[in-house]
Amino acid sequence: MTKMGLKSQTFTTRALDMAAQHIDMMPRHLDVEEACRDLALFEALNPILQAVNHFKELLEDTQMLAGSEAYAAARLAYNSAKVTGKNRGLDDVMEDLSQQFRKSRRQSAIAQSPAPQSQTA
Template sequence: MENKISIEIPKGDLDAVKAALDQVQQLLAPFVVALTPDQRRSIPKMSDGTEPFVGKVVEYAKDSAQFLPPYVNREEFEKDWLAVTGLLPLLRICDQIRDTLSDTTMLAGSEAYVSALSYYNSVKQAAKVNVPDAKAIYEDLRKRFERRSRNGSTDDQL
């Protein structure tokens, strides 16, 4: 088994990162919203390709306001655009952080799970040959792999 990750993050560093993230969350709280899944599905979305288009339209709406429909509030349009251009760089940084945190956690978790399975299989074999103390450990750990069959009995799934 190849060990692809071996890190020890000092508790003080984790605490400092958590405090910084808490501060970011508090600073943004008055300005951010949470959409429901239905709202997320139903609204038109601006993508990377749409972003330059919207930026051009904002400029055109300033310089050639006669083409702006009366139902579009130019000040609110510009305010929305400024929010997008201010938040997108933050979102991109957060996406990068989230991706690397997710990948690191996934890899460390995978390695820990493989090690746990190796231990479990070892204790399972030891219990089969009546090695002292193995049966109690095995009985405790095997609960993770039990599944109820249709007749109500449990099966060891490993």
């Protein structure tokens, strides 16, 4: 399936205009009217697609903000429970939640490895 960009759209418009003006020279199996309807539909869908894409961006922004705010609230709850929740039956939950902030062995090894020494002449 060919993706139509601006250059292809210009070509298609000009070629179909030429075909419509010289229908007697076109192959019988070429339905110029159908091709023109397809082009018109393609062009009619452009503003709809632009609006939908804009709406999608707004939804993604809203989702990101909601997620960020929820995560910030969760971090506040976690940090508060670390301070006030000791010996209050939260040990299992806090141990589970603390996994979020543990570094993997690979990350830990990278962080602890000495910086490469530069060789100067």
